[in-house]
Structures are given as C-alpha cells and as structure tokens.
Amino acid sequence: MLRGLYTAASGMITEQRRHDTVTQNIANINTPGYKQMNSVSRAFPEMLVSLVGDSTLGTRRIGKLNTGVFVEESLPSYMQGDLTETGKNSDFALISNINLDNPATGEPIPFDASGKYVTEDGEIIYRPAAFFSVMDTGGNVRYTRDGSFYVDPDGALRTMQGYQVLDSEGNAIVLGYDQPIESLQIDRQGNLQINGEAIEIQMGISVVTRPQALFRDGNGVYLVQDEEAAGIRALQEDDAVQVQQGYIEGSNVNLAQSMVDMMAAQRAYESNQKMIQFYDRSLEKAVNEIGRV
Structure with a gap:
C-alpha cells in the first residue's frame, strides 16, 4: 500500500x-x-x-x-518561429534551415517538426541551429535568436539587455557617428552596408551543430560550457541561413x-x-x- x-x-x-x-x-x-x-x-x-x-x-x-x-529533463525545441515585420533597421531575424546528410546512406536526414531525428540504433540527432553572437557585461560570449537590437549613443549595436552584438571576428559592432542606423542595410549573409556601400563588417552568426548542449542564461540568451562538445562554428556560405532586416523572430510556442x-x-x-x-x-x-x- x-x-x-x-x-x-x-x-x-x-x-x-x-x-x-x-x-x-x-x-x-x-x-x-x-x-x-x-x-x-x-x-x-x-x-x-x-x-x-x-x-x-x-x-x-x-x-x-x-x-x-x-x-528527467526539459529540452528546448529550436524549430523556426514566425517572423514579424517591424520596419526598424535595427531589427534582425534569422531563418535557419540547416540540413545534414545521413552518414550511412548519404541522404538528407528527415528531421521532424521539432528538429530531431532518431536513428535505427536509437541515436538522437538534432538539426543544427544558427544564433546571433553577443557579449554580456562580463565579457562572455552568449548566443541568442532575439534580434531586436538598438544603437547606443556611442554607435555600438546592442541587444535590449545591453549586450554588445559581435561581428564575425568576435569584435563588437560599432557604427560611426556618420553612419546613422537609418542608412544601415544588411544582406542575407549578414554583411553590413551603409547607404548601399559595404563596410567590411559581417554580423557574427554562429552555427551550433549540437544545440542540445546549450543552456539558458536568462534574458533570451544561451551559454555553452563546452564549445567543442556543442560543435560551434562560424556561418558558412553554403549554410541554409538567411538574415532578414526589419523583422524579428517570434516565439515558437x-x-x-x-x-x-x-x-x-x-x-x-x-x-x-x-x-x-x-x-x-x-x-x-x-x-x-x-x-x-
């Protein structure tokens, strides 16, 4: 009893x-x-x-x-959320649809709606996900899908929590005083332009090969305790990832x-x-x- x-x-x-x-x-x-x-x-x-x-x-x-x-645990689903148009030049959304090939067959892995695939041996494979790279107030690199950014008085591109947005080299993105946010454009690969002219700055977009290794750190950002285990790499040209300016990605709930x-x-x-x-x-x-x- x-x-x-x-x-x-x-x-x-x-x-x-x-x-x-x-x-x-x-x-x-x-x-x-x-x-x-x-x-x-x-x-x-x-x-x-x-x-x-x-x-x-x-x-x-x-x-x-x-x-x-x-x-046992709570697992996040990294499936794509709906995009909402804001019209703000400082808002950015990621469209991530990265595929992997099955090593056994060479065919694309048929991920389910949650971005997960279970092999015949019971191994779980997750779809890689793309994130914006940001730096918190302690100088630590974090990852986020919240692209609602703003430009501070010093010209630095920041998140709504005050974190600095990083470029592809790991440096903070800082626009000059003669480069107002209204003149900022970005292409689908994350390359920044001012009035249609490239300024040789690419937004820092990281691909997390094993997103199940990410941990929530509050304020809409994620941290990684072991970058090698998470398989973090820079965005490549052949990755199915696009940046949409003037949009933000909503919740996927x-x-x-x-x-x-x-x-x-x-x-x-x-x-x-x-x-x-x-x-x-x-x-x-x-x-x-x-x-x-």
Whole structure:
C-alpha cells in the first residue's frame, strides 16, 4: 500500500513540473526568439517481483513492477518561429534551415517538426541551429535568436539587455557617428552596408551543430560550457541561413497545444491526488478499525 502511495506522489511531482514548464512557455509566447521547452518524463527502474519462502515451489517470478515516474529533463525545441515585420533597421531575424546528410546512406536526414531525428540504433540527432553572437557585461560570449537590437549613443549595436552584438571576428559592432542606423542595410549573409556601400563588417552568426548542449542564461540568451562538445562554428556560405532586416523572430510556442498539455497535466495531477486520498483513507481505516478488532 505504501508503495502505491509513493508512486502517486511521484506522479504528482512530475505533473507539477510538467505544468510549470507549459506555463513558462505560455508566459513567453510574445518573447522574441523564445524557444519552447518540452518536459521529458521517465519511469523509475522496474523491480522484479518474486515469490519466495515456499519450500514446494521454490523461488517463482511473478512479474515486473513499476514504482513511479519522474521528470528527467526539459529540452528546448529550436524549430523556426514566425517572423514579424517591424520596419526598424535595427531589427534582425534569422531563418535557419540547416540540413545534414545521413552518414550511412548519404541522404538528407528527415528531421521532424521539432528538429530531431532518431536513428535505427536509437541515436538522437538534432538539426543544427544558427544564433546571433553577443557579449554580456562580463565579457562572455552568449548566443541568442532575439534580434531586436538598438544603437547606443556611442554607435555600438546592442541587444535590449545591453549586450554588445559581435561581428564575425568576435569584435563588437560599432557604427560611426556618420553612419546613422537609418542608412544601415544588411544582406542575407549578414554583411553590413551603409547607404548601399559595404563596410567590411559581417554580423557574427554562429552555427551550433549540437544545440542540445546549450543552456539558458536568462534574458533570451544561451551559454555553452563546452564549445567543442556543442560543435560551434562560424556561418558558412553554403549554410541554409538567411538574415532578414526589419523583422524579428517570434516565439515558437504552439498556444493551442500548450493549453491542451496544461489541462492534461492538471487532470493527471488531480488523479494522483485522489489516489493519495484513497490510500490515506485506507490507512486510517486500517489503524482505527482493523487494528481495534
């Protein structure tokens, strides 16, 4: 009986965390460049139940028993968000559709809508994703899909959080006083131009080959603890990545699906709650009534 109580309690904790993840997605539905988080649940290791102590039958296996579930991790989905036109020259959006070839067949990998592919051996391959390279106030390189930038009084291109936007050489992009933002243009490869003339500055766009190695750092940016493990490289000419000026990428949260997931988590939480109440009443009866007899 106590085992069932613990199983129901683990289910409640799992559904609570799942519910928190969904509400976080809904709260950021209007956040530029936000990537939806998905909770991954996993069952506790199964236990083998055996009958022991019978001298005539010996040890007999009855079957397996599962003892609960827990949230293993929350994985972001880096699928492309919808673009919204703003008309501002300092707003930029990335359109990333990088493909990979299957090493075994040489054919393009058919990624699913979430940018994931599972091989026959169970290996998970993620679609590479492109990000703007920025530098925080501590001098650390971060990555973001939020391209709502502005130009400060010194001519530096910055994010809304004040982070410096980097070029392809890793230096901060600084426009001169004679280069107003209204005269700034950018081509699809990220090369900056002033009044139609190239200024030999390319916006720093990094391709993360294994985006599952990214960690959220708040303020719409991601950090990487091991760049080699994440497979970070500079944007190449043959990469299917485009920069759109005057647009920002919206959140990729599916509001309708999020509402369904939130209601499902709430119903599952209530079901586990009722099971705990049932076990509580059963234990109360066992102590107060059966024990008295």
